[in-house]
Amino acid sequence: MRIFDPHIHMTSRTTDDYRRMHAAGVRAVVEPSFWLGQPRTSVGSFTDYFDALLGWEPFRASQYGIAHHATIGLNPKEANDARCREVLDVLPRYLAKDRVVAVGELGYDSMTPEEDDVFAAQLALAAEHELPALVHTPHRDKLAGTRRTLDVVRESALEPSAVLVDHLNEVTVGVVAESGCWMGFSVYPDTKMDEGRMVEILRRYGLDRMIVNSAADWGNSDPLKTRRVAETMLAAGYTADDVDRVLWRNPVEFYGRSGRLELPDTEAPEGAQDHELVGAGATFMGNSVLRGARE
Amino acid sequence: MSPTTSTTTADALEQVRTDPGSIDRHFAAAARTAAREGLDGDATREALLLAVPGDTAYVIGVVRRLYDHGDAAERRAVLLALPALDALDRPAAIGDGALPIVRDALRTNDTRLVAAAVGPYAATHLDDDTWRQAVLKVLFTGVPVEQVAGLADRADDELARMVRDYAAEREAAGRVVPPDARTVLAVTEGRDPHTRPHRAH
8 A cells, every 4th residue: 555645744753653554554754834832933934845855854764764845835834924024035946946835825824915915926826836735724714714815815826726725624525526626634532523423424425536654753753654544444345456546546646736746656456547647757747757766 | 937848858958058047946956857858867967067167266155055955856956067067178167166065965854965075076176084084974874985086095193993893893792794895995095184185276
């Protein structure tokens, strides 16, 4: 089983996690830039962090046979601190980098006017740099925040298929399904979403545009939740090909829009459909498939 | 404005020749553009750097900025391009002006950067203490010692002592001494430490 975790904060995880993830089938990850628990107060803290996401962290991941990519952006929490606003000025430099596969995490935290401005400005940057956008939905006032998120996306230059709206649940999935955006789910030990509920949502809404992640970070989280969802899908009667679609081909299709994925040469499961995205060629959609990648 | 997927390597080189400030955006996208054209990313990045017009101080400024602003692959490409940028027949040869980025790379734990930092440029310009520490770091981090340029010319008695101590520490712990440590010791045997050549500038 091959797994692509499309949202995981590896900076906060140990090398033991990389080992366990590889053993569980994880071969590729996307690490969105976000806040670090402790608020930052200057642009320099951000550039050192972004540099780590494009330097040390991919190197560390490669030691354990995992391909690491990043999304870069000014997160909604820190968008509210005027001292961090200069981050917008350095973003174009980062959005030009290899392995930067989206702008993100963007979106709302407290739905302030500052968050409105920073969100819209970064969607414009995504369009300019030919990148998709990863959008976080707020923990508080979630449905209203999700609706407002979709309004801002509609007013942007990005088409809905270039936007992944994340951290959805039973209450917010419906409006995102109707919008044409991709639907992301963060499967956590206690909060947001669990694997049983996840499979119910897949049953109700189908597998199109569905993205499942562990969003593991410095909080109570589990980097193997993607694998647990795969097992729960199989136990519920989904096929190995269905699992491959949700946990590999869907995130590859979404982030592959960037043309900047660098994937290991993985094996599709028996009977896999849609060979275009199975990863058979040396390149597809402008992305690289690395032959002989370290296993 | 970033280069889009329609920008070619030839376009990028031409723009850098006439507008050297454009190298920042072309350098970041160079490996993707090169891959689409069947070219090598590192060679393309070296060509972009060699295309920068201007005097020595200006070229050094570009080299250091691209390294500081680069991701790991860009930083590695800058390090690999240093010998070409320092070629004696270049009017704006950089001399030892890029040593700060070599020292930065040697402080990292990324073996790709460490390996790229111990090339011919380091052999020519790095001071003895830093160079010896770099060789020891190569042994520690498992970078193949063949990556160290000028090893036979620069290895001296002090390096031999450091490597012998390293080997003794490994043996005391019951750990394997890497064969590369023996290689370094072998090249220092029977050598006169005072005949080490240094390039004049």
